[in-house]
Amino acid sequence: MNDLSSGNFPVITDAGLNDLRKRIGVRITQTLEPWCYEATRDNIRHYAHGIGDDNPLWCDPEYAKTTRYGEIIAPPSFLFACDRIISGYCGGLPGIHAMWAGADWTWLQPIRRNDEIHVEAYLKDLVEHQTRFAGRSIQQIYHVEFFNGNDDKLASADSWVFRTERDTAREEGTKYTALNQRAEKRYSDLELDEIFRLYADEKVRGSETLYYEDVEIDEALPTMVKGPMTVTGFIAYAQGWGGLYIRANKLAWQQVHKHKGLGIPNRFNVPDCPERVHWEEEFAHKVGAPGAYDYGPERCSWLTHHLTNWCGDDGFLHSASCKIRRHNPSGDTLFIDGRVSEKYIDKQGQYCVRIEQEARNQDKELSALGNGVVVLPTRS
Numbered sequence: 001m002n003d004l005s006s007g008n009f010p011v012i013t014d015a016g017l018n019d020l021r022k023r024i025g026v027r028i029t030q031t032l033e034p035w036c037y038e039a040t041r042d043n044i045r046h047y048a049h050g051i052g053d054d055n056p057l058w059c060d061p062e063y064a065k066t067t068r069y070g071e072i073i074a075p076p077s078f079l080f081a082c083d084r085i086i087s088g089y090c091g092g093l094p095g096i097h098a099m100w101a102g103a104d105w106t107w108l109q110p111i112r113r114n115d116e117i118h119v120e121a122y123l124k125d126l127v128e129h130q131t132r133f134a135g136r137s138i139q140q141i142y143h144v145e146f147f148n149g150n151d152d153k154l155a156s157a158d159s160w161v162f163r164t165e166r167d168t169a170r171e172e173g174t175k176y177t178a179l180n181q182r183a184e185k186r187y188s189d190l191e192l193d194e195i196f197r198l199y200a201d202e203k204v205r206g207s208e209t210l211y212y213e214d215v216e217i218d219e220a221l222p223t224m225v226k227g228p229m230t231v232t233g234f235i236a237y238a239q240g241w242g243g244l245y246i247r248a249n250k251l252a253w254q255q256v257h258k259h260k261g262l263g264i265p266n267r268f269n270v271p272d273c274p275e276r277v278h279w280e281e282e283f284a285h286k287v288g289a290p291g292a293y294d295y296g297p298e299r300c301s302w303l304t305h306h307l308t309n310w311c312g313d314d315g316f317l318h319s320a321s322c323k324i325r326r327h328n329p330s331g332d333t334l335f336i337d338g339r340v341s342e343k344y345i346d347k348q349g350q351y352c353v354r355i356e357q358e359a360r361n362q363d364k365e366l367s368a369l370g371n372g373v374v375v376l377p378t379r380s
Contacts (some may be wrong), residue, residue, distance in 0.1 A: 009166040010095030020092035023123045035242025036081040040304045041116045044074045047081050049238025051301045055204050067313045074111035076317050077301035079146050081241050083119040086144045086159050089244050094261030096163045097287050100296030102323040103159035116149035134169035137162045142301050169288025185331040196224040205312030212351035212376040219340040224306045227333035231279045237298040245273035291329030303370040306336045311374040320372040333362045350375045
């Protein structure tokens, strides 16, 4: 149980943590239904468009027929839409804020059009941290495995959320002290021209094969831009991904009455979902965030988009890691850079290239760290 006596929102208690620890290693059998059960043409396209990815391999069946797949496939990060747990849905600690903060992915094969997706998941670990954002925070780590309709494993991943006390983050958090004292960001025409130039120059390698032998250590990947962030953009992602708690009318009522601590009164005193931190500025401030901010799985998907643009149709993204370092409030712009750090042949004889990534905002503040391993064809 959580103690409401010390503020507007519940606090983390040892009793609540002890109850949650009992779930470690126990297979999860009942969760919210996923946004997508199947990788249909429309579901794939909606997700790709939600992250701003116009690769025709995901969206154009006629183009996809000319590739080695013979049909459209889904971007690797599409699996975020196929399970709520990988996307940040977490049990225990009712009323304690949850922020998706990272994932380690491994993909074994592509996600093909009309694949039916099912998952197996369990709580893997709980790790306590002391943070500048909210003091005591609990990292809640889940393991999820994805299978197609033939029970072939498609991918596995560990993902985690940080559970934070909303009152503590708002009243005592120091992570965003300097940011909250700045004037609101307004872009000059020159700044916007530079951002738009990066969009115009963004290259989807596509059918232009990248060979293992042609890659050099320390080679830089083209910079990818995302933003400037807008609530419109966050909603575009939610359209493809589905969100965790976005429900209307009777379904919203069912949700907040079933899950204690989920419904938080809005300015009309109506119980509303905590996910509105992504579009409601006032509520974002109440949980200690600098403003309405992007989704964590969205940012992870931007990093994998950076990698799939670079490796092309004949490359395969085998693994990727993303660690979130700060919020991206509306108004921020993200610049994603990467470099080749390693080349090697793995135990399966695959020709692998490791890329290290970092994403910084317009003020050079670190937003996310990532890395990925891409399997490339070889000339030999």
